Amino acid sequence: MIKELYQENVKEVSINLSQTRVESVRKKSITKSCCRIYKDGVLGIAGALGEPTKALWKAAESNLALGLPYPFAPETNLCRSRDLRKSTLDAGSYVAFAEQFAENLRREYPQLMFSNKMYMQETAYRLTNDAGLNYESLDNTFGFGFMIKAADSSSIMDTEIVLFVRTLNMESLMSDICASMDAFLNPVPLPAGDKLPIVITSDSPLLVGKLEEALNGEMVGRGTSLLGSRMGRKVFHDSVTVYQDRSEEMEGIPFFDLEGNTYEGDRCPLIRNGVVLRPYTDKKTAADFHMELTGAAGGGYDAVPTLTAPALILAPGQKTLKELLGGRPALQIEIASGGDYTDEGLFASPVQMSYLTDGVRPIGKLPEFSVSGNLFDMLGGDFIGVSSDTPLSGRHAAVINMKIN
């Protein structure tokens, strides 16, 4: 019998802006604990808010009687701590920063209204057991998720800013936001052409959303994935490499999955240079279908670990965004909400907010339009590349030719 404890702790100070002023301050400190007991191929599990108690351990042991099958050995004799925290502030200092930040935004953009959240969040994930496993993954991020509208606009929002940093720097933040807002205030027409390069973050759901489904090990194993019959084959563009990513580039994501699986360098390639290498798997999927274990066990903190789509990201290439565009103007997508893929991989979506870009900075705000394509073209013949630089609020930029309606 092995006893294991999984814990998540979130400490957060969150500030709500309304009309570019601090409207509220919220603090939270929430610990979630899950006790697991492995015995004879069965998992007894019990979770609760707060620290584990004797009663919680007893409940986990009692739950062995439910007979939830788990015929896999837990991780043992492994020890690692990854601490990505770079800076923290006390609540008072963070509120003072927010007030100054809001004042700067009001001064620079009196014609715009910034609302919604900015937060400082410290996360700790721990997985330990009495067989020598001791994992700890710590992070501290500052997140900004603002809705922005022009004072004279009748829309509930006109654009948004979403960005994450590990170090707060007022000058850098304002520079990043000003680049976008200056472009927002400069309407420009849509360039001519039926097919134009679009620029999006390399982890955008518009790109990796369908791959999350198609690279699911269970779906591949049962023949219900679009990529199921294409494993080991070159399907996509030479420049398409897709990682399951638990590296430090991903804010707030621990280096281990819910079963304690890890991967060398915290990144596991699923597609490399266009060749589909492997689907993502947890222990059960890997065993059932004789697949390589990639460490994609997830679920609720108090659930039996189960196969869950991990964070997927397209790997950067060698060229900057400017070099990838080669002097052509491109459409940098900020909001493309509501579209989807069909089961065969056809994609269409309205683009509610985008900028014209030259690859160095956004130039102007474009009118609404729609994009369409299909997965195999978007990551195949229409794929241009992923930038080596990070011009999209600290994210790499993927460039794809897409049909514009």
Added chain:
Amino acid sequence: MYQFPEGLYTDVRIETCFSTNIVYENHELKQSRVKEDSGAMIRVFDGSRWYYSATTELEQIQDEIDSLAAMAEPNPQIGSHPVLSKLKVSQGRKMNYEDCCVRDVSPEDKTSLLASYLPLLSEKPQVQHSKAIYKDCYTVKHILSSLGTDITFDTQSCYVALRCMLLVGQTPGRSGGSICRSRFEDLKSGHDYFRDIIAKDIDFNERAVPVEPGIYTCILSPTAAGVFAHESFGHKSEADFMVGDETMKQEWMLGKQVGAPLLSIVDSGLVEGSGFVPYDDEGCPAGKTYLIKNGILSGRLHSASTAADLGDEPTGNARAINFEFEPIVRMTATYIEAGAETKEELFSKVKDGIYIDDISHGSGMTTFTIAPFRSYRIRDGKVAEPVRISVITGNVMSTLNDIDGLSDEVEILSLGTGGCGKGEQYPLPVGFGGPYVRVNNIHVQ
């Protein structure tokens, strides 16, 4: 019970949630969780700023109140602040589900219920992978405030969902549905519904062809109509988007014609189901609010704070997804009211159009979107071949005027999985629905 500090408004919302989660995957029991958690959200208001704290340490609530009070600036005039005049003082104990509480149903009975649906997942060879889910949640909320609110009430939901991956020929597809109810007993008769859904989805995947993109007249099912009402207009009726914004106040002035005269859209926390909210998370009693009545803008959804800003009355729409979050303005059950045509009459007037039977998701800003899950061509007034559609879109304000027919029966649905998202708060249980709705000039691709 608590010492509320002088010169400040304070309230405490304590939530206790009993929940069950049982999952079969490919006929094997994968999850079986039963638990009860408690937590509290504390709010302090000094007249210019709100301070919130979320905690699971219920014995520390007084310390949290004192800690927030130390951050605030006591205001001797707080009692006459406009926001406080809008906060309703509710008292008593209003329990609707004590006599049918899912906590009193044994885990074995819940597992047996779910297991009774498993044979449906073996009936069709096209089903390659399946998941059967049972979830329930019984929540008791106790709200206390420095104004004297002391109200305890409960809400309850339980559901069964079946999800499958299909292989039809060489093409993968999906199938699934859910039934969500307030009482466990009402989950026992869903077998025919699920059998029909799986058969429908297999047929869809066998015969569906890519749609020819274009502008069509569409008929929305009650599910699609409800999502349309929620996304296209419901969010725009949430008054926190208008606070301090003169342009929005002018644009959304009540009394303005915004839709076809046959159109009425309602939000109500009184409809039993996942949008049932007897009191909101500030303790304000639920109400029924016409957002649009006969095409005219008629109401907005409010918290006490937004009601004070806009000079309206609160509507019982201050909601949070759980104790970790402060209440913000949210919908409850949003639906389009019935019209005069029968369903058959509604379809008969469409020579060439699209029927949206079920949807995956929707969104709404200036443009609304619906990603259909299952859709069909309409030819000469009849439902014809299934078509694959990525997304349908339209300008919200134009589309409200392009509605030209409503069927005569309303269906209001509850969400089993997922829910409404707004900012960081997802998923919030909501209800939605309507009649069958005929609407012109929809972009389909």
